[in-house]
Amino acid sequence: MSNSTKLVPTPGQTVGPFYGYALPYDKDRELLAPGSAGSIRLQGTVYDGAGHTIPDAILEIWQPDAEGNVVHKTGSLVRDGYTFTGFGRSAVGNTGVYTFTTVNPGPTEHGAAAFISVAVFARGLMNRLFTRVYLPENEEALAKDPLLSSLDPERRKTLIARRDADGGLTWDIRLQGEGETVFLDFEGTGTRGAAK
Amino acid sequence: MPEDVNLATYNADALTEDLSDAVPATPAAPTAVPAEAPRVETQQDLTAEIKAIGDAYARALKDGAAPETQPRLDFAPYRSSLLRHPTKNLHHADPETIELYSPAFGHQDVHALESDLTIQHNGEPQGERIIVAGRVLDGDGRPVAGQLVEIWQANSSGRYIHKRDQHPAPLDPNFTGVGRCITGPDGSYRFTTIKPGAYPWKNHVNAWRPAHIHFSLFGQEFTQRIVTQMYFPGDQLFPLDPIYQSIVDQDARDRLVATYDHDLTQPEWALGYRWDIVLTGSKRTWTENEALGAEGDDHE
Numbered sequence: 475m476s477n478s479t480k481l482v483p484t485p486g487q488t489v490g491p492f493y494g495y496a497l498p499y500d501k502d503r504e505l506l507a508p509g510s511a512g513s514i515r516l517q518g519t520v521y522d523g524a525g526h527t528i529p530d531a532i533l534e535i536w537q538p539d540a541e542g543n544v545v546h547k548t549g550s551l552v553r554d555g556y557t558f559t560g561f562g563r564s565a566v567g568n569t570g571v572y573t574f575t576t577v578n579p580g581p582t583e584h585g586a587a588a589f590i591s592v593a594v595f596a597r598g599l600m601n602r603l604f605t606r607v608y609l610p611e612n613e614e615a616l617a618k619d620p621l622l623s624s625l626d627p628e629r630r631k632t633l634i635a636r637r638d639a640d641g642g643l644t645w646d647i648r649l650q651g652e653g654e655t656v657f658l659d660f661e662g663t664g665t666r667g668a669a670k
Numbered sequence: 671m672p673e674d675v676n677l678a679t680y681n682a683d684a685l686t687e688d689l690s691d692a693v694p695a696t697p698a699a700p701t702a703v704p705a706e707a708p709r710v711e712t713q714q715d716l717t718a719e720i721k722a723i724g725d726a727y728a729r730a731l732k733d734g735a736a737p738e739t740q741p742r743l744d745f746a747p748y749r750s751s752l753l754r755h756p757t758k759n760l761h762h763a764d765p766e767t768i769e770l771y772s773p774a775f776g777h778q779d780v781h782a783l784e785s786d787l788t789i790q791h792n793g794e795p796q797g798e799r800i801i802v803a804g805r806v807l808d809g810d811g812r813p814v815a816g817q818l819v820e821i822w823q824a825n826s827s828g829r830y831i832h833k834r835d836q837h838p839a840p841l842d843p844n845f846t847g848v849g850r851c852i853t854g855p856d857g858s859y860r861f862t863t864i865k866p867g868a869y870p871w872k873n874h875v876n877a878w879r880p881a882h883i884h885f886s887l888f889g890q891e892f893t894q895r896i897v898t899q900m901y902f903p904g905d906q907l908f909p910l911d912p913i914y915q916s917i918v919d920q921d922a923r924d925r926l927v928a929t930y931d932h933d934l935t936q937p938e939w940a941l942g943y944r945w946d947i948v949l950t951g952s953k954r955t956w957t958e959n960e961a962l963g964a965e966g967d968d969h970e
Binding site for chain 1: 739740741742743745748750751752753754755756757758759760761762763764765766767768769771772773774775776777778779780807808809810811818820821822824830831832834835846847848850884886892893895896897898899913914916917921922923925926947948949950951953
């Protein structure tokens with residue numbers, strides 16, 4: 475396949491305030507039925523640069539199944555109740571909290587650190603942000619992870635979830651300031667993060 | 671779909687542009703004069719800020735800087751962005767396995783009728799009927815086949831069907847303003863809808879958004895995920911709008927503006943607008959089947 479012709483990507487724009495009647499859908503945050511075997515809760519709070527919770531953000535997750543397989547099955551929008559598609563979407567509530575029901579992702583390669591890919595959208599956020607949330611357990615794999623090992627320890631922490639007593643995961647997102655979440659640039663060019 | 675829109679769900683998100691949470695541009699000085707009314711920001715103030723940023727960008731270009739292609743995350747004229755942009759540079763990462771694939775959507779997920787926003791109720795919506803069509807391509811020019819496109823928009827009078835939209839313009843009982851479709855084998859999408867109106871917001875006094883349709887797109891890799899807005903050609907509000915102007919490069923801005931296409935216009939029925947969308951380039955080595963567009967169930 476020749477790919478000599480490079481096209482310039484279309485710019486993103488903020489999701490705005492009025493996605494609430496368009497993007498959410500029935501069972502959008504339930505990759506598995508809550509309470510079903512192997513299901514866990516992934517939850518957290520989205521904060522702005524003043525430490526206030528953001529009530530109008532919406533998150534998407536995309537992850538492998540528990541065995542580390544990348545799933546290629548349709549049915550994320552109209553869930554049939556038993557097919558794991560790997561995709562979920564959760565608008566935060568009034569208190570800035572999002573919730574997913576999912577499975578612990580498996581490592582996609584032997585010895586790799588397991589993580590969930592995340593896209594963050596919000597009113598006031600000009601373009602979507604990508605990040606990752608890693609499972610906290612396999613420290614050896616985390617230590618070898620190319621992304622995590624390229625970060626200083628304080629920043630690295632922002633990408634690793636906390637394991638709750640009930641087996642769930644808690645992971646907060648800070649768009650700005652103290653403890654600012656590491657957001658990713660897959661292009662190597664183009665997107666200006668900080669800006670000044 | 672629209673008749674059973676779940677009000678509890680779509681009204682669950684609280685704040686909107688109408689309840690401005692923007693911090694003041696300049697913190698209140700510790701002055702002896704109490705209870706001074708906050709200074710009201712006008713369009714002139716905002717236009718001057720936007721112009722200063724644009725001028726600085728033009729100088730940088732002249733000095734050899736690479737053209738910008740995306741909005742600035744830190745764009746102060748959009749007040750709500752002040753506390754919502756990362757202050758650290760985005761961290762370069764090579765996408766790994768899961769990120770090199772995308773969720774799969776298909777005709778199980780989206781009914782064919784969801785691409786016509788004018789037939790979702792018992793009557794015809796008010797306004798100018800339009801067709802919006804185009805192709806979704808990746809950065810290498812390959813069609814993005816069998817993928818999900820979602821849109822949402824205000825009605826013809828500039829009102830969103832959202833509890834928190836307090837713009838005193840009429841709701842249209844025959845228009846919800848939400849559509850979806852799955853791209854064809856050639857990456858094509860097509861919606862029938864109503865031309866949205868401009869609407870006022872509270873970023874500053876007399877702030878109006880140019881008419882736009884929100885688009886949400888998936889590529890064949892999660893790194894290509896994008897949410898954006900499509901605008902209509904010749905809108906007089908472009909120079910005044912901090913959201914459109916957050917893209918400082920004119921060529922890049924132009925990529926969000928549809929083209930009127932008389933060949934797409936249907937006699938006695940609807941005006942046609944064409945808008946192609948380009949996602950970022952692929953980072954995966956494609957199999958031959960994928961390169962031929964065999965992925966997904968778009969052939970159902």
